[in-house]
Amino acid sequence: MDSLYCLYAFLFFLLPSIRSVFSVSGTVGVNYGRLGNDLPSPPQVVQLLKAQGITKVKLYDADSTVLSALSGSGISVIVELPNYQLSAAAASQSFTDSWIQSNILPHHPNPLVEAIAVGNEVFADPQNTTPFLVPAIKNVYASLVKYGLASSIKVISPIALSALQTSYPPSSGSFKQDLVEPVIRPMLNFLKQTGSYLAVNAYPFLAYAANTDKISLDYALLRDNAARVVDPNNGLVYKRLFDAQIDAVFAAMNALGFNDLKIVVSETGWPSKGDENEAGASVANAAAYNGNLISRVLTGAGTPLRPNDPLNVYIFALFNENAKPGPTSERKLRALLSKRAESLQHPIHG
8 A cells, every 4th residue: 555544553452352353264464564763673573463362464575584583473474575576576487486595495384474475566566567467476486386385375466456447336346457368367367276365455545535425434434333335236235345345356356257266355454644635534533444344354254245255354554664755744643653663662461
């Protein structure tokens, strides 16, 4: 997600409630970004995660310091081969062999590397890395096969909802036509053939902020009192914008014949503050969204279109990152929250 949407570290609201997430079939993990100069050290972060029973973390690189800190913690991790390396990864399997040797082999299976994210929101990358995505994915997988890791580590690539041409009503969901044949279809084929899943970054806040005249805040925040929305094509009833967004992706996959491919929500969350034109960004709304989302996951139920597929999500984010570029309002927000990061340098006991 663009750094404009700095999200309040959800743990400050939800530490007590997340402990029970892992007793049901749906799971909640966290995104752990580190572009900040006021963050706790990786070992301290691991102690925080363990104290709160969090067992899934997603990184934006494969930093050896973090992976070493996670060793023996019981926390599984998704690591990332970043967008700027896609060109090299696509051009040569020797590059991905070396990347696996340097970043995965010294650590796996302790900590357990659950998946490798090849890029992040590649279709929205201003550096136009989209043509490299599928070849890079295939080379990473070939390297995993070479080192005997393909059966235990998935290969994924998180996409933004901007990859959709249509998202409303959910049953009309479709991918952008210029992406379908060059990259979407071959990527989905790869995911299906390797037993992987489509990773999706879904932010109801973005849809709400752009359509406050059409979308109610309660519907975007997953509140039980929100007015229901009925899909006119199939009669399915939606109580939450989040469910509608995920079903739009399911419908887009169904339209291409991938009816049985799973989805994991690799990023979702709500900002605690934004610019004047970012309606709904507040601490209270961030707390409401994250709390309601976790309660939603705890039910173990799926979406209206896939009711038997439990939700698996990674909330963005563990910390606010004050070294990211962004507008003045975001930098002020991070400065105000930096003391909270400092307070986490001591283990929290709930």
